[in-house]
Amino acid sequence: xVEYLLSYLQAKDYLVFLVTSVAIYxxxxxxxxxxxxxxxxxxxxxxxxxxxxxxxxxLLTLAGLPWFLxxxxxxxxxxxxxLVMGFxxxxxxxxxxxxxxxxxxxxxxxxxxxxxxxxxxRGTLGIQGFALPxxxxxxxxxxxxxxxxxxxxxxxxxxxRIGRALLGRFRSQGRKPWITLGLMGLVGALGLYLWTVCxxxxxxxxxxxVQAGLMFLSVIVLAIVFVGLQxxxxxxxxxxxxxxxxxxxxxxxxxxxxxAYKLQSLMLGGFIAGVGAAFSAWQLSNVxxxxxxTDLTFNTWxxxxxxxxxxxxxxxxGAVIFGPIVL
Amino acid sequence: xxxxxxxxxxxxxxxxxxxxxxxxxxxxxxxxxxxxxLSNFAHGDYMxxxxxxxxxxxxxxxxxxxxxxxxxxxxxxxxxxxEKLLWGPMRAKRATPTTLVILSIGLALFLxxxxxxxxxxxxxxxxxxxxxxLNLGLVKLPFNxxxxxxxxxxxxxxxxxxxxxxxxxxxxxxxxxxxxLARVTGINVERVVLWTWVIAAGLTALGGSMLGLVEAVxxxxxxxxxxxxxxxxxxxxxxxxxxxxxxxxxxxIAQEMSTLxxxxxxxxxxxxxxxxxxxxxxxxxLFRGMM
Numbered sequence: 016x017v018e019y020l021l022s023y024l025q026a027k028d029y030l031v032f033l034v035t036s037v038a039i040y041x042x043x044x045x046x047x048x049x050x051x052x053x054x055x056x057x058x059x060x061x062x063x064x065x066x067x068x069x070x071x072x073x074l075l076t077l078a079g080l081p082w083f084l085x086x087x088x089x090x091x092x093x094x095x096x097x098l099v100m101g102f103x104x105x106x107x108x109x110x111x112x113x114x115x116x117x118x119x120x121x122x123x124x125x126x127x128x129x130x131x132x133x134x135x136x137r138g139t140l141g142i143q144g145f146a147l148p149x150x151x152x153x154x155x156x157x158x159x160x161x162x163x164x165x166x167x168x169x170x171x172x173x174x175x176r177i178g179r180a181l182l183g184r185f186r187s188q189g190r191k192p193w194i195t196l197g198l199m200g201l202v203g204a205l206g207l208y209l210w211t212v213c214x215x216x217x218x219x220x221x222x223x224x225v226q227a228g229l230m231f232l233s234v235i236v237l238a239i240v241f242v243g244l245q246x247x248x249x250x251x252x253x254x255x256x257x258x259x260x261x262x263x264x265x266x267x268x269x270x271x272x273x274x275a276y277k278l279q280s281l282m283l284g285g286f287i288a289g290v291g292a293a294f295s296a297w298q299l300s301n302v303x304x305x306x307x308x309t310d311l312t313f314n315t316w317x318x319x320x321x322x323x324x325x326x327x328x329x330x331x332x333g334a335v336i337f338g339p340i341v342l
Numbered sequence: 343x344x345x346x347x348x349x350x351x352x353x354x355x356x357x358x359x360x361x362x363x364x365x366x367x368x369x370x371x372x373x374x375x376x377x378x379x380l381s382n383f384a385h386g387d388y389m390x391x392x393x394x395x396x397x398x399x400x401x402x403x404x405x406x407x408x409x410x411x412x413x414x415x416x417x418x419x420x421x422x423x424x425e426k427l428l429w430g431p432m433r434a435k436r437a438t439p440t441t442l443v444i445l446s447i448g449l450a451l452f453l454x455x456x457x458x459x460x461x462x463x464x465x466x467x468x469x470x471x472x473x474x475x476l477n478l479g480l481v482k483l484p485f486n487x488x489x490x491x492x493x494x495x496x497x498x499x500x501x502x503x504x505x506x507x508x509x510x511x512x513x514x515x516x517x518x519x520x521x522x523l524a525r526v527t528g529i530n531v532e533r534v535v536l537w538t539w540v541i542a543a544g545l546t547a548l549g550g551s552m553l554g555l556v557e558a559v560x561x562x563x564x565x566x567x568x569x570x571x572x573x574x575x576x577x578x579x580x581x582x583x584x585x586x587x588x589x590x591x592x593x594x595i596a597q598e599m600s601t602l603x604x605x606x607x608x609x610x611x612x613x614x615x616x617x618x619x620x621x622x623x624x625x626x627x628l629f630r631g632m633m
Contacts (some may be wrong), residue, residue: 057440059447103622110381111576111621113443115614117383118569122611147509220473 031216034209036267037299037338040079041331042070044283045240045316051316052324053248054280055260057113060100061288063114063120063122066127066307068093068289068297070136071147082148086293093289094282105274116294121311148297149228154220162231169238170210176245180328193237214300221306225300226248231296237331240287242332256280260325314341348604351482353598359487359556361594362386362494366549368574368586370542371577373449374462376518376581377538379439380429383446385571386544386564387453392547393554393563400468406555421543422536424449430535450565458563465560490552497545498587504585510537515539518581569610570597573617579627590630592616 018025043065050056072089076082100119127136136142154162170207182199213234216227247253255276267273296302314337322333371385395413400406428449432442468485505511516524517534524529553563574593578585593613599619600612619626 025429028364055440057443099618103618108444108627109440112624113383113447113620114381114569114572114576115618118610118614118617120573121566123609123613125607129605131605181422313447 025214027215028226029271030209030212031226031337035230035233035294036228037334038230038237039291039294039298040315040318040334040338042233042237042240042294043288044330044334045244045327046287046291046316046324047157047315048324048330049244049256049280049284049287052319052326052330053253053260054256054277055109056105056277056281056284057109058116058281058284059113059309059312059316060116060118060120062307062309062311063116063123063153064093064285065292065295065311066094066101066120066123066304067096069302069307070127070142071289071290072293073142073296073302074135076145077142082146082297086290090286090289094286097281097285098278101278104188105281117309117312119310120307123306124304127307128212136304139304140228141301145300145303147225147229148232150225152220152228159218162220163217164214166217166231166234169212169235170213170296172207173241175236176241177328177331180326181332187206229294229298233298240290241303241327241331244287248327252276252279257325259321299327305320349602350393350599353601353626354595355481355483355487357414357595357598359594360371360491360566360598361591362491362593363549363556364391364570364574365590366552367495367567368590369441369498369573369583370549371571372544372575372581372586373514373538373542375575376583378429378433378516378535380442381439381446381572383443383568384450386566386568387450388417388421388543388546389550389553389567390561391420391453391564392550393559394457395547395578396551397466397468397554397559398461406468406470410551413551416533417547418540418543425539426538445573452494452513454561454565460487461561463524463561465558467558468554470555480544486555490556493552498547501583502603504541509617510534514538518529566610569617570594570613573613573620576617577620579629581605582627582629585627585629589627593624 043061046064047058048060050061056100057101068089070089071092072082080088096119098111099106100115104115108225126132130138130310132138185207194310216223217231220227248256255266255271258269259273259276263273266276290308299306318333318337319330320333321337322331323329354613367385367389371382372390374380374382374385392413394411395416396406399409399412404412407536419446428445429442432445434626437445503511505515505628511527514522514537516527516573517531524534548563557563570590572595575586577589577592578587593616596616597612598610604612
């Protein structure tokens with residue numbers, strides 16, 4: 016058992032892959048957390064947003080667009096999908112959104128894999144061999160040191176924020192301090208080790224530019240999404256969302272346009288899901304329509320519920336627990 | 343290649359057959375929604391289970407029609423069990439519609455994987471003597487589709503009789519209209535709930551068995567029909583079983599007709615499109631109000 020675990024720790028490529036996966040899982044789960052955790056929207060079609068985001072990004076990259084423009088376009092198109100779904104359902108009882116999202120995600124998948132769409136999407140064969148970000152990037156030593164510094168800063172900041180949030184929760188529950196401390200120590204040691212592995216991978220960038228580059232990018236994007244969402248959720252806009260979640264009628268009575276807020280939440284969460292899905296397409300370096308079955312939606316739900324819906328640090332914790340189990 | 347004008351009558355008949363299957367199950371979905379306020383996403387998987395029980399009994403040498411009736415009985419028992427274990431306690435706790443939706447999706451996943459565990463993931467056919475298709479001049483009607491339409495009409499007539507003429511049916515309509523008012527009037531709501539499940543599960547299992555007759559018996563068969571089902575129920579005005587029947591025929595015929603100018607794979611998209619249009623333009627459905 017111990018040897019087995021140790022062999023895992025020595026497979027450094029795998030660990031970098033794992034860190035990337037967890038970051039990507041966190042990104043698109045944060046989107047669902049905005050829907051369900053903060054606004055109370057029953058989105059059972061997260062895979063639909065992700066399919067649109069991933070396919071748009073990949074197809075635009077194939078058409079020659081640079082990756083950073085392609086991913087933004089993918090996110091925007093996923094947001095448009097949210098607009099379409101939201102427009103017909105958000106004024107009605109909450110079950111309608113569940114029905115329509117689940118339906119739209121299955122229809123998106125059927126359309127993508129259909130024979131008629133084959134000239135564009137290559138149907139069930141999927142798309143491979145598209146350009147990956149930072150593939151041609153060969154940073155100098157100074158750039159690499161810069162990237163390592165940025166990475167460390169971002170990770171350090173994230174650990175501080177998430178750790179503080181989670182520690183506060185543990186403390187308020189009044190657990191025995193030594194159990195918590197022991198656990199924290201173990202997790203801290205593992206985290207420290209992962210951090211050095213990631214730094215090493217950036218340092219040896221040339222050895223595997225795609226892997227190191229994706230790891231770097233996904234962690235940075237996760238940090239941006241996380242901080243952005245935390246700020247939004249604590250802003251007046253986010254407080255309205257939480258009010259809608261708790262009681263729609265109260266928010267309406269206070270003169271808030273509930274429909275508009277819900278629509279914005281659905282679109283923003285969809286954008287985030289699209290961006291996350293583009294990263295996951297890059298990481299696997301392929302897209303298949305059947306990657307976006309409803310199972311994906313339910314895995315995302317598991318992550319959000321596991322970490323505690325309505326908490327962004329919790330969602331990331333959910334991805335940290337869920338990712339290594341399924342991979 | 344036949345001309346479009348020649349295809350239309352054939353597609354129309356196919357649409358009516360598909361509509362009959364959808365109608366049988368949509369009635370159940372509409373009843374559970376109207377009486378129990380439950381959007382049951384596991385409804386499609388009740389159909390699947392019904393078809394699998396029919397197939398198993400049929401394989402054991404039972405006559406197919408007898409197998410269908412027995413399978414419906416088994417599914418009624420199953421639905422009553424689910425009511426006692428799951429939905430009843432949840433209603434007693436005053437669970438929100440959201441909780442119920444999530445629970446029903448969980449139940450759907452559980453049942454689908456249970457079917458795969460018990461019967462495997464392959465698709466099957468009933469053991470039936472091969473009947474030649476009826477030649478009705480303009481159209482060819484496979485014998486099975488003919489029976490499906492006939493059975494659906496019979497079941498719908500029976501439903502109408504129960505809802506309009508029996509005491510239980512009248513009580514059901516009262517509960518759907520206003521639970522508290524019905525209770526004050528002295529209607530035993532719990533009994534009505536049980537009867538709703540009996541009718542809904544029986545018709546749904548029958549619909550599933552017939553779907554197996556028209557297509558194949560496979561673990562995903564019901565799940566893929568959940569979208570047309572909800573579309574039919576929404577179109578007919580949620581909670582209105584007669585509306586659901588009308589909606590089912592509209593959806594069934596629209597899906598088949600769409601193959602004239604759309605690839606076959608886009609059939610489900612047609613149901614979704616109709617549903618979203620209805621929600622956008624007339625969310626209360628075509629036939630307003632309860633029963």
